[in-house]
Amino acid sequence: xxxxxxxxxxxxxxxxxxxxxxxxxxxxxxxxxxxxxxxxxxxxxxxxxxxxxxxxxxxxxxxxxxxxxxxxxxxxxxxxxxxxxxxxxxxxxxxxxxxxxxxxxx
Amino acid sequence: xxxxxxxxxxxxxxxxxxxxxxxxxxxxxxxxxxxxxxxxxxxxxxxxxxxxxxxxxxxxxxxxxxxxxxxxxxxxxxxxxxxxxxxxxxxxxxxxxxxxxxxxxxxxxxxxxxxxxxxxxxxxxxxxxxxxxxxxxxxxxxxxxxxxxxxxxxxxxxxxxxxxxxxxxxx
Numbered sequence: 634x635x636x637x638x639x640x641x642x643x644x645x646x647x648x649x650x651x652x653x654x655x656x657x658x659x660x661x662x663x664x665x666x667x668x669x670x671x672x673x674x675x676x677x678x679x680x681x682x683x684x685x686x687x688x689x690x691x692x693x694x695x696x697x698x699x700x701x702x703x704x705x706x707x708x709x710x711x712x713x714x715x716x717x718x719x720x721x722x723x724x725x726x727x728x729x730x731x732x733x734x735x736x737x738x739x
Numbered sequence: 740x741x742x743x744x745x746x747x748x749x750x751x752x753x754x755x756x757x758x759x760x761x762x763x764x765x766x767x768x769x770x771x772x773x774x775x776x777x778x779x780x781x782x783x784x785x786x787x788x789x790x791x792x793x794x795x796x797x798x799x800x801x802x803x804x805x806x807x808x809x810x811x812x813x814x815x816x817x818x819x820x821x822x823x824x825x826x827x828x829x830x831x832x833x834x835x836x837x838x839x840x841x842x843x844x845x846x847x848x849x850x851x852x853x854x855x856x857x858x859x860x861x862x863x864x865x866x867x868x869x870x871x872x873x874x875x876x877x878x879x880x881x882x883x884x885x886x887x888x889x890x891x892x893x894x895x896x897x898x899x900x901x902x903x904x905x906x907x908x909x910x
Contacts, residue, residue: 697780704823705772708816719819727830730783 661711668717675724683728691729700726768813775820782827793825794832802829 690696704722708715763769778785792798802825810818888895 694780698776701776701779704820705816708819712815716819719823723823723826726779726782726827730827730831733783
């Protein structure tokens with residue numbers, strides 16, 4: 634009974650929203666916040682340009698392999714971070730693919 | 740002659756390798772993951788026919804079913820990668836209903852119509868290589884054609900570049 638009352642007094646976040654207070658949890662939360670801000674920035678501002686380096690690097694397959702490995706590693710580290718990183722990667726890869734596609738093929 | 744006790748090496752890199760090997764997925768799953776990486780990395784060179792099929796009703800149904808099946812069987816990490824690969828294939832599919840499929844319309848927009856000379860000349864090929872510089876903001880939405888476009892029989896639907904860089908005259 635006492636433990637039940639204690640549980641009622643200290644409600645916890647849902648598991649998918651909870652971040653532990655250690656360095657790992659804080660870094661996950663910070664990354665989620667930063668990536669969310671990045672997505673909002675690129676999705677709300679019209680004609681938001683990618684940096685020149687990102688555009689130039691897209692042509693190299695090893696760069697795209699590194700991006701996929703980044704997705705895999707982030708997914709294995711933290712599902713929340715991984716999903717957001719995957720979303721960013723999809724936007725980047727699809728935008729670059731569209732950018733390099735001749736207009737007649739669009 | 741006494742036999743030496745068999746010593747099993749422990750610690751160091753060996754434990755890490757054993758741990759990594761024990762946690763690795765099955766070879767079939769690893770091969771599937773490697774193929775997914777290839778599809779994602781080389782998505783720009785996927786043939787248009789495959790993209791058109793993926794963009795059809797049947798292809799989309801298959802795609803969603805495959806993503807769901809992979810997520811249920813191999814786990815959500817593989818499902819996420821499968822979804823990423825499928826969306827990249829789908830995203831590059833040509834849209835046949837898009838009027839930007841050609842750089843110029845074969846028929847001018849109303850109220851203009853082709854002259855007999857233009858009809859005899861045949862369809863006009865696009866006069867520019869887009870090179871990805873054309874975006875949705877460059878689409879020509881008005882019906883008025885420039886004089887040079889009327890003379891050349893062009894009906895542009897998009898503008899490659901609307902910016903001109905000039906420099907001061909120097910000796």
